[in-house]
Amino acid sequence: MNIVLFNKDLRISDHQPLTEAARAGEVLPLYVFEPSLWKEAPLSARHFEFVVESLDELAKGIEDQGGKLFFAINEMKMVLDKLLDIYDSINLFLHNDIRLMDIVAEWARQNEQRVFSYGPELENVPGKLFNNRLNSYLKELLAEVPNKIDVPSKIPDFLFTDFKKLQNFKVKGNKIRFGQQGGEMKAAETLDSFLEGRFSNYIENHQKPLPSSLSSSRLSAYITWGNISVRTVFQKTDEKLQACELEEDKIQLEEFLSKLTARMKICSTENKDQQLPNDSNIKREWNEDWFQRWLQGRTGIPIIDAAMRSLDKTGWMNFSLRAMVTSFIANTLSLDERNPSSALAELYLDYEPAVHDFYVQQQVGMKRKMKIIDPVKVGRQLDPDGAFIRRYIPELSKLPDEYIHEPWLYPAFYQLGYEAPMVDVKKMNKHARLQYQALKSKGKDILKKEEGESEQLSFDF
Ligand SMILES: Cc1cc2nc3c(=O)[nH]c(=O)nc-3n(C[C@H](O)[C@H](O)[C@H](O)COP(=O)(O)OP(=O)(O)OC[C@H]3O[C@@H](n4cnc5c(N)ncnc54)[C@H](O)[C@@H]3O)c2cc1C
Numbered sequence: 001m002n003i004v005l006f007n008k009d010l011r012i013s014d015h016q017p018l019t020e021a022a023r024a025g026e027v028l029p030l031y032v033f034e035p036s037l038w039k040e041a042p043l044s045a046r047h048f049e050f051v052v053e054s055l056d057e058l059a060k061g062i063e064d065q066g067g068k069l070f071f072a073i074n075e076m077k078m079v080l081d082k083l084l085d086i087y088d089s090i091n092l093f094l095h096n097d098i099r100l101m102d103i104v105a106e107w108a109r110q111n112e113q114r115v116f117s118y119g120p121e122l123e124n125v126p127g128k129l130f131n132n133r134l135n136s137y138l139k140e141l142l143a144e145v146p147n148k149i150d151v152p153s154k155i156p157d158f159l160f161t162d163f164k165k166l167q168n169f170k171v172k173g174n175k176i177r178f179g180q181q182g183g184e185m186k187a188a189e190t191l192d193s194f195l196e197g198r199f200s201n202y203i204e205n206h207q208k209p210l211p212s213s214l215s216s217s218r219l220s221a222y223i224t225w226g227n228i229s230v231r232t233v234f235q236k237t238d239e240k241l242q243a244c245e246l247e248e249d250k251i252q253l254e255e256f257l258s259k260l261t262a263r264m265k266i267c268s269t270e271n272k273d274q275q276l277p278n279d280s281n282i283k284r285e286w287n288e289d290w291f292q293r294w295l296q297g298r299t300g301i302p303i304i305d306a307a308m309r310s311l312d313k314t315g316w317m318n319f320s321l322r323a324m325v326t327s328f329i330a331n332t333l334s335l336d337e338r339n340p341s342s343a344l345a346e347l348y349l350d351y352e353p354a355v356h357d358f359y360v361q362q363q364v365g366m367k368r369k370m371k372i373i374d375p376v377k378v379g380r381q382l383d384p385d386g387a388f389i390r391r392y393i394p395e396l397s398k399l400p401d402e403y404i405h406e407p408w409l410y411p412a413f414y415q416l417g418y419e420a421p422m423v424d425v426k427k428m429n430k431h432a433r434l435q436y437q438a439l440k441s442k443g444k445d446i447l448k449k450e451e452g453e454s455e456q457l458s459f460d461f
Pocket residue numbers: 216217218219220221223224256259260261262263264266317318319320322323326348350351352353355356357359360363
């Protein structure tokens with residue numbers, strides 16, 4: 001039996017495993033809800049909802065071609081064992097996602113079954129060769145949607161197609177009302193609207209909290225969950241780029257493509273267990289009250305609070321805000337970054353372990369110089385008129401511009417109903433800097449620049 005294992009590739013377009021499996025004969029398209037993954041990884045109800053929305057559209061797409069999408073709730077190895085009991089031999093078709101491949105390849109080896117994996121072979125490929133391989137992968141012809149998907153004549157009892165059965169699958173965290181909706185159609189619409197015009201101020205608005213939510217692509221969740229393939233994004237963008245008459249437009253799209261390839265580079269670099277190492281050189285303590293105030297957007301520092309409240313509501317933040325809230329909790333407050341990192345991952349709809357861990361490590365000084373950020377100073381640069389702050393902190397909506405980043409200086413501050421700042425940021429940052437310098441002079445190698453890390457991956461205010 002030809003089994004297509006869907007994972008973070010929830011689409012029918014440019015899905016090579018599905019195309020190849022359909023060519024081989026009867027196909028069982030399958031999505032497995034692995035309880036341990038949803039329990040232990042920083043995945044939450046908002047991710048689950050996005051996945052279910054994506055699967056709903058995928059199921060319809062497969063049905064249109066005559067097939068059926070099946071679901072199972074169990075650990076992957078158990079599901080494969082059960083499938084092998086029913087079908088004497090199985091061929092597994094999947095994209096080469098590191099986590100899933102580890103499980104599937106080992107199981108297939110032990111059980112002498114065949115695995116066909118697809119996707120770019122970029123893992124730990126050095127410099128120039130990486131760029132060549134990546135380029136040829138991105139320019140390859142897209143996989144055709146199969147004309148016909150033959151449903152297997154024998155279907156195991158433990159598989160199901162009814163979405164109602166997922167209601168009992170409990171996942172931590174809350175759903176969101178204002179987040180992006182999952183699915184291939186939304187992904188395609190988002191790319192189209194970006195290329196039709198939203199991209200024109202991509203660079204200028206990239207760091208600004210409110211403008212970036214419109215003029216950056218907003219494709220990250222769709223790319224993370226595979227509602228659209230990276231090469232579809234690349235090829236459509238490249239087509240647009242070739243057609244651009246204005247040099248300025250070309251520059252915007254080239255910058256966008258460089259982010260896309262940065263992502264592929266990060267995802268293909270080995271990051272052992274995809275967890276943050278616990279041997280950070282800076283001694284970090286734990287303070288639950290500080291953590292909760294940060295998480296709930298009640299630190300009393302407007303730009304941090306607006307960022308955390310917006311993330312809670314929408315599931316998205318731009319790069320600069322992600323960097324700032326991470327630096328605040330781990331560097332300014334010197335809290336152990338592992339819990340905050342997981343808490344953020346549960347909130348980012350586009351959570352991608354390799355990318356997220358890479359940047360958290362970069363912020364806290366595990367990759368290069370620790371990034372200590374003054375949220376008042378940088379907040380003023382990013383959100384000069386406080387429009388972002390006013391949108392997410394109603395307590396400050398009527399505050400005059402001059403006080404919006406330092407409301408505690410406002411004469412009637414205590415009537416606003418907004419928190420007083422939980423710490424003196426300047427003092428805390430000074431302390432963090434001294435601690436960091438002391439470590440540096442002890443000869444610790446936290447400044448060591450990672451080999452192969454390209455400049456475009458660095459970010460400085
Ligand atoms: C601490 C921290 C954690 C992050 N965690 C994630 C994460 O879990 N998932 C994630 O997709 N991005 C993450 N990023 C990178 C970046 O912030 C987001 O990709 C971006 O904000 C997504 O918005 P967009 O789709 O509009 O991006 P665009 O600017 O339109 O970029 C297009 C695509 O390129 C990729 N991309 C954009 N910026 C970067 C970058 N600097 N590095 C690598 N890839 C990039 C994304 O897939 C994005 O969809 C993180 C950044 C920081 C500082």
